[in-house]
Structures are given as C-alpha cells and as structure tokens.
Amino acid sequence: MSDRRLIALGTSSQVPTRERNHNGYFVRWDDAGLLFDPGEGTQRQMTHFGVAAADITAIFLTHLHGDHCLGLPGVIQRLSLDGVTHPVDLYYPASGAEYVQRLRRASIFTETATIREHPIATPGVIRETARFRIEAHPLDHTVESWGYRLVEPDALTLLPDKLAALGLRGPAVGWLKRQGFFDLPDGRRILASEVGHPKRGGSFAFVMDSRPCAGALRLAEQVDTLLCEATFLESEAAEAERYGHMTARQAARLAREAGARRLALTHFSRRYQQAQPFVEEASAIHPNVIALTDGATVSLRAARPEQGRGGGLT
Numbered sequence: 184m185s186d187r188r189l190i191a192l193g194t195s196s197q198v199p200t201r202e203r204n205h206n207g208y209f210v211r212w213d214d215a216g217l218l219f220d221p222g223e224g225t226q227r228q229m230t231h232f233g234v235a236a237a238d239i240t241a242i243f244l245t246h247l248h249g250d251h252c253l254g255l256p257g258v259i260q261r262l263s264l265d266g267v268t269h270p271v272d273l274y275y276p277a278s279g280a281e282y283v284q285r286l287r288r289a290s291i292f293t294e295t296a297t298i299r300e301h302p303i304a305t306p307g308v309i310r311e312t313a314r315f316r317i318e319a320h321p322l323d324h325t326v327e328s329w330g331y332r333l334v335e336p337d338a339l340t341l342l343p344d345k346l347a348a349l350g351l352r353g354p355a356v357g358w359l360k361r362q363g364f365f366d367l368p369d370g371r372r373i374l375a376s377e378v379g380h381p382k383r384g385g386s387f388a389f390v391m392d393s394r395p396c397a398g399a400l401r402l403a404e405q406v407d408t409l410l411c412e413a414t415f416l417e418s419e420a421a422e423a424e425r426y427g428h429m430t431a432r433q434a435a436r437l438a439r440e441a442g443a444r445r446l447a448l449t450h451f452s453r454r455y456q457q458a459q460p461f462v463e464e465a466s467a468i469h470p471n472v473i474a475l476t477d478g479a480t481v482s483l484r485a486a487r488p489e490q491g492r493g494g495g496l497t
C-alpha cells in the first residue's frame with residue numbers, strides 16, 4: 184500500500200506564534216520523503232509529528248527568507264548525527280547560494296551525510312524518477328522565489344479477467360505493459376487499453392511566497408492538491424501586493440483557474456488568531472478548501488471533486 188500524505192510541520196509566516204511554528208512541510212510519497220521550506224524549529228516539529236531525519240530524501244527551498252530556511256542548519260546536522268546513509272538532494276534558487284552555504288555551515292559539526300546541491304536557475308523538470316517528476320517554476324515575491332510541482336505519470340491498471348480470457352499471462356503481460364500491445368500467435372494485436380483501464384497519476388503543487396502569477400498558475404494546473412500561501416485576508420489586499428503575498432481569495436482564484444481539485448491554505452500572518460475566515464473567504468470561490476494547522480495530515484491520494492468542501496483531511 185503506497186503512503187502519500189502531506190504533514191504540516193509549521194504554518195506561520197514570518198514569526199512563529201504560540202499555536203503556529205514557522206513554515207515546514209513534509210510530503211511522504213511512497214519511498215520518497217520531501218521536505219519543503221524548513222523554517223526555524225522544524226527539527227522539533229518533525230519529532231512532534233513523526234518524521235525522522237532518515238525519512239528525508241530531498242529538501243526544497245522556495246526562497247531564502249528566514250521563515251523558509253532557518254530550520255535548514257538543524258535538519259542538515261541531524262542527518263549526520265543520525266548517520267543517514269542515503270544522499271539527500273537540496274534544491275534552492277541559485278541566487279540564494281551564498282545563504283545556503285552559510286546555513287549548511289552555521290555551526291561546528293561532523294558532517295557524514297551526503298548533501299547533493301541543485302541550484303535552480305531555469306524553469307522545468309528538476310528531478311525525475313520512475314515514479315514521479317518534479318518541476319520548478321518562478322514565482323513573484325519581493326525576492327527570487329520558486330515553486331514546485333510533483334507529477335506522477337498516468338498508468339494503466341490491467342484487468343486479470345480480460346487477460347485470462349485472452350490467455351495472456353507471465354512474459355506476455357510484461358511485454359504488454361512495456362510496449363503497450365502484444366501480438367497473439369493468431370496475428371491479432373491486443374492493445375493494453377483493451378485489457379485495462381487508465382489510472383490518472385497523482386499530483387501536488389507547492390506555491391509559497393508569491394503574488395498571483397503565471398508561474399503559480401503553471402505549477403497548480405490540474406493538480407490534486409495545491410498547497411498555497413494565504414498570508415492575508417482580502418481586507419489586507421494592499422499589503423499582500425506590497426509584500427509579495429496572496430490573500431485567501433487570490434489563492435482560491437488561482438486554484439479555480441488552474442483546475443486544482445483541492446486547496447490547502449497556510450503561511451498565515453500572525454495578526455490572525457483564527458483560520459476559519461480564510462476558509463470562508465476561499466470557499467466562496469473554490470469548493471474544496473482546508474486551512475492547515477501544525478500537525479495536520481492531508482492525504483495526497485487523487486482527490487475526487489465530489490468529496491466536497493473540507494475533504495482530504497485524514
């Protein structure tokens with residue numbers, strides 16, 4: 184059984200509050216563990232919410248403001264302290280390299296873990312495995328900021344009864360999967376689509392610290408889950424514009440325009456005590472909205488539109 188979920192490690196922008204830690208998001212995607220924007224205190228939040236350093240296979244930074252990266256030194260050092268043996272890939276905006284080098288060497292420790300750095304300077308695919316690919320696209324913040332998009336390829340589920348009816352088994356099924364067809368001894372060509380049904384791949388987008396922009400739209404296009412910043416409510420739209428952020432309404436418009444099936448809001452300004460107004464504002468525009476709290480776990484399995492408002496929490 185595959186394990187696909189988002190764990191919110193922290194949901195506050197700029198400064199942590201009593202209820203909300205600095206940003207931090209962990210995505211379990213089968214055997215991959217993707218850590219996004221580790222703000223201050225991420226290491227302890229991982230302990231609170233059941234994420235081990237050894238679970239991390241890649242780290243992604245949208246930009247180098249403190250609430251998105253001050254947790255990096257602790258996490259990097261913990262990888263070595265825990266003796267993590269697999270390499271961990273670190274993706275970040277190339278223009279932030281100087282800050283990343285400082286964060287990586289913020290204090291004295293014995294480095295044994297292998298960190299592979301991937302500075303990003305051009306949009307497109309930055310990571311590709313047999314199971315998924317990750318793209319990066321530029322956002323529109325007060326400093327250079329990049330968002331990320333994970334896409335699993337579509338697949339075909341072969342139906343055993345149809346295979347059996349045609350006498351297809353063993354190596355023939357392998358051929359069918361690999362080449363998309365199989366030629367029977369009598370000359371008939373069986374297409375994979377005749378003996379299976381298509382399974383849409385899952386998808387997830389991470390849009391943090393940005394005004395609404397073309398890059399955000401591209402990242403969010405048709406995804407199952409869009410994790411999006413909503414630092415402000417629409418009543419503070421002027422501030423959102425000035426400081427390079429989104430309101431809940433803007434995030435919902437982005438999700439609707441992009442055809443994202445589920446919208447998870449986060450990165451709330453400390454001025455707001457309650458998240459409910461964010462959900463209400465966004466829900467007027469998009470039918471499936473949740474506001475994250477620290478420790479919230481969201482299933483990243485393909486969302487069905489009929490799940491309705493608030494679906495997705497597990």
Ligand SMILES: [Zn+2]
Nearest residue numbers: 196197250392
């Ligand atoms: Zn931020």
